[in-house]
Amino acid sequence: MNKKETFGERLLRKREELKLTQEQLAAKIGITRVTISKIEQDLTQSTRADTLLSLAKVLKCTPQWLLNGSGSEGTLANESNVVAGPPIYQFVPLVNWVQAGNWTDIAPQISFEDTELFPCPVKSAPGTFALRIQGDSMLPRFEEGDLIFVDPEKLDAENNKYIVAILEDSNEATFKQLQIIDGHKYLKALNPDYPPELKFLKINGNCKIIGTVIAHMKQV
Structure with missing residues (x-):
C-alpha cells in the first residue's frame, strides 16, 4: 500500500516543480524560510488560513488539496474573473x-x-x-x-x-x-x-x- 503524501510532502513537491527555493517561496508569502522548512518536515501542528491560501496561490493549487490531499489538485481561479468572497479566518x-x-x-x-x-x-x-x-x-x-x-x-x-x-x-x-x-x-x-x-x-x-x-x- 502506498503511503499517503503529507501536507509537507505536497508542499515540497509543488515548490520543487515550480523550481522555487525555500527562501523564494517564503519571500513571496511573507514568512520565514524556517517556517517553510518546518512545514515541509511536518513539524507544525497547524497552519494559519491566510498562510495556507497564500501558499496555494503561489504554488498554483487549491488550499484543500495542499492541506489534506482532498479533491482535485487544480489551480486557484484567476482573480480577475471572480468576485472576492468573505474572508477566511x-x-x-x-x-x-x-x-x-x-x-x-x-x-x-x-x-x-x-x-x-x-x-x-x-x-x-x-x-x-x-x-x-x-x-x-x-x-x-x-x-x-x-x-x-x-x-x-x-x-x-x-x-x-x-x-x-x-x-x-x-x-x-x-x-x-x-x-x-x-x-x-x-x-x-x-x-x-x-x-x-x-x-x-x-x-x-x-x-x-x-x-x-x-x-x-x-x-x-
Whole structure:
C-alpha cells in the first residue's frame, strides 16, 4: 500500500516543480524560510488560513488539496474573473454528530490530513468544528445538508442563540435554539409543524451545551 503524501510532502513537491527555493517561496508569502522548512518536515501542528491560501496561490493549487490531499489538485481561479468572497479566518474539520457529542475528548486526536475541512467565514476559537445538518427539526431556516460552524468555547449561550448540545441519554449531539422563558431554559425546534411536546425540551440538568453556532452555510 502506498503511503499517503503529507501536507509537507505536497508542499515540497509543488515548490520543487515550480523550481522555487525555500527562501523564494517564503519571500513571496511573507514568512520565514524556517517556517517553510518546518512545514515541509511536518513539524507544525497547524497552519494559519491566510498562510495556507497564500501558499496555494503561489504554488498554483487549491488550499484543500495542499492541506489534506482532498479533491482535485487544480489551480486557484484567476482573480480577475471572480468576485472576492468573505474572508477566511481558519479551516475547520467537518465532524459527525457522535464526534460532536464527545468533542472535548476527541478534538486533540483529530487529524486534519484525514478530515474534510471547510473555511470558517467568521473569527472563532481554535477548536471550532463544522456539522452538516440532518433532519427537519430546524426548518425552514436550516435545511438538511446545510453546514453550521460551532465554537466550543462559547458555552454561556444567550437567549435565542443556536446551540449544539448533548442529552444525558444520547451519544449524539443535537442542534436547537436556546430559549429562556421565566428563568427556565429550553431547547427549541424551529419547525412550525412540530407538535409542542417535540418543539420544546426543558433543560433540567439533563443537557450539556457543547458550543454555540457562529456561522451558517447553505448548500448551493
